[in-house]
Amino acid sequence: MKLTTTFLAASSLLVLAACSGAETDTSGTAETDATETVEIEADAAAGEGVLAEVASATYSIEPTHAFLTAKVMHQGLSEYTLSFTSFDGTLDFNAADPASSSLTLTIDPTSVWTHFPGDYKAGHPDSPHDSWTEALAQDEGFMNAGAYPEITFTSTEVTRTGDTTGTVTGDLTFLGQTQPVTLDVTFNGVANVPWFGTRDLIGFDAGTTINRSEFGQDALQGMISDEVVVEFSGEFLQQEAAETDAETDGN
Incomplete structure (x- = not known):
């Protein structure tokens, strides 16, 4: 996410304070200070320029341009990849103070999909499930969707790490257990398309690595x-004013 330049400015001030307190040769100090000031102002202006392009608003995942995968190593030979086809998310974005922005995600575990070209029932005649994806979604050793119909993430902290990068820390709830995870996030930009009128589309890539055993899943050890490497790439669409007002009235 494009995060505020406050962190950059604060760290720069700390550096300047440390330099002013040290016993060093003062020759050339004026030139050095001027250079540092110019660099700080330029970096801050660059960050503010990107932020100025993004509206402070509530955004929702645009489902036709959003992709969520989870990968595990299979016998140390290949990355076995799962995709989720049904998930949604809401981003409350504050351009003036992006660190105060918040993100919530909800994933439907029954929407898991894998490329399984074979006849699952032929190879697993005793399974109560008709397909491999159904087994992944419903089996108690995997997603156990009957008991836990949602996987959720709720952010608790947003931190800037670069001009277009940051981290989002939050609570991931899976199989009824909640653990803190941190997403590494890249802000890809903002755009407008005719069919959405003046509403902004903003794009992000995000990823994290979790240990499934921490959530109580130990199948196929x-x-x-x-x-498990979790990756997201997608777009968030600015909600219309009527949508935002309705959500506010309902709270």
């Missing part, structure tokens, strides 16, 4: 890795 030794065959697939405990580490």
Whole structure:
């Protein structure tokens, strides 16, 4: 996410304060200070320029341009990839203070999909499930969607790490257990398209790595890795004023 330049400015002030307190040769100090000031102002202006392009508003995932995958290592040979086809999210974005922005995500575990070209029932005649994706979604050793119909993420902290990068820390709830995770996020830009009128589209890439055992999932130990790499790439659409007002009235 495009995060505020406050962090950059604060760190720069700390550096300047440290320099002023140190016993060093003062020759050339004026020139050095001037250079540092110009660099700080230029960096801040660059950050503010990008932020100025993004409206402070509530945004929702634009589902036709959003992709969510989870990868595990299969016997150390390949990355076995799962995709989720049904998920939504809401981003409350504050351009003036992006660190105060918040993000919530909800994933439908029954929407999991894998490329399984074979006849699952032929290879698993005793399984109560008709397909591999159904087994992944419903089996107690995997998603257990009957007992836990949602996977959720709620942000608790947003931190800037660069001009277009940041981290979003939050609570991930999976299989009824909640653990803190941190997403590494890249802000890809803002655009407008005719069919959405003047509403902004903003794009992000995000990713994290979790240990599935921390959420109580231990199926196929030794065959697939405990580490799961989760990746998102997608667009968020600015909600119309009527949508935002309706949500506010309902709270």
